[in-house]
Amino acid sequence: MQLRKMMLVLTALGAMSGFMVGCGDEENGSTTCTSNDQCSGTEICHPTAGVCVATCESGSDCPDTAKTCAPLGGTSSEANTKICQCSTDQLCNGGTGSDKTDMVCSDLDNVCVTKCTADSDCTGDRTCNTGSGQCEEGETGPTTCSGEAQSTCSYGDFCGSGTCTTPPAPTCPNLQGKPAASFDPATGTGNIIYSVTKEIFGTACGTDTTAQTVKARVSFYTKTGTLPTTKEGLNGFFYVKTDGGELNGVPLSNGYQRSSDGKSASLSVNLCTAASANQIVLGFYFTGGNGYCATLTK
Template identity: 50%
Template sequence: MQLRKMMLVLSALGAMSGLMAGCGDDDPSGTTCSGNDDCAENEICHPDASVCVLTCTTSNDCPASAKTCAELGGTSSQSDTLICQCSTDALCNGGSDGTSSDLVCSNLDNVCVPACDSNDDCGSGRVCDTASGQCEEDDTGPTTCSGEGQSTCLYGDYCSSSTCTAVPAPTCANFDPAQGGKQPVWTISSSGPIIFSITKQSWAPDTNSMPWCGAADTVKVQVKAYQPANSNNKFPDQRSGLQNLLYVKVNGTEENGVNLIRPSEYATSQNGKVATFTMNFCPGAINTLSIGLYFRDGNEICGVIQK
């Protein structure tokens, strides 16, 4: 992941070389680092963002992508060091002439960094807002838990093997506008149900007395979701009361996901806080089914099912 992110940074910065001022034609700032030795002579390794940043005396020393010369700040031994700081995502990606959107201007550090895809891309104490690509401050919360669903974890996490784990980012084509998919909009400040598990049950002819796809194969997928612990919301006891579940196809079109659930294949637990249900799909002649799901105001999540 880090190698891919580094290549994205280098590619985007290469596109900005014509905009650089006072730093030469090849500004290597923005490469990932773990210490100052990983950076060029006129750079330091940002202690929180973990990218090389240019030091400066005035703004004339800085590239167009990060034109503000200001103290690093914080509590590190380099806190009073002047560094080039950014102001907008657009400038990080080359301004009006830029064609990339791989970088963001960090809200926390004011330096250009690769947009995050998941919490793994952020440093300790930070979480990824996948909608904006920003690493944000993580509210202090438990790391261990019991059971399943939200348990004692923060909203947007779920209990997996007794560990609070961030829900997977929606990385399938169904939620990639560049491939015709839907733009994800969920953030950790949202308040809708969280889908935390999509698992394949079977890819075979349906044994029900009224087969879902007739004589053809039916893909049966088990889905688990929870209602936020800090809300009074609960899932309905019966599938007939379930609302706002959307199935997103690879081309970004949506349909009512509730219609893909048999009444007998829906159940709730934990006093209505967790719902477990099976969704049925007719795959036709394909061998890989890409599923996009979300509840309104909840997280977008992908399930890529192999035959």
């Protein structure tokens, strides 16, 4: 009877021993997660790798697969939390002598993760390098759009050749020191000028034989609401000369055209310049909007 009890105890201990070894083997794997609740009490869910990682105070708290104890980093609320970080793919796979090959040490997060085979295996906008099995930072391509003016683009951008584009920065001397030269879409409120094109350069400027006409087409859109039906209702539009002097652009303009939805419009600005000039630098802006420089050549 005593012998039978002893055999039962040894069998139970053997089973417990096997269970403990099985738990230890999990150090060579990675448990995917989306929140800390899915990890054990000593682990957190890595915010960008999407796997449970062990927390630590020193390297001695870490498994052989990831012996470096260092702050998580990044911008999450747990950025200062120390976690066990890896250094090589070999160690993630169990070290020398192991036949495992399905793990990599993430180049981005320094934690052991399962090799990816498709973009769907990666988190966020990361993409899978199927050759290395590493998830890499995804390249954000241009936002596509249709039509012109703002279209589906963010305020401050415009739809140019099918992609959302930012108007060129106003670097001409006309606008230097003007608020429009440092326009910020985050705080801007005015109309956005997205195109200035040449219509005329060189015809007679009235009866003045010492001057010639320059006519430019200015296209723009509104941030909110709709633009006025006539140019007389358009406020805060300025033409800026190279010496910084400003002229209210509306009296100088004609040919006002508004889009069917009232969100965008264009007008022509008529100017006179010296008859000998072959080039002119123009500066325009709307109050609260962006500055736009255009160099027109005869």
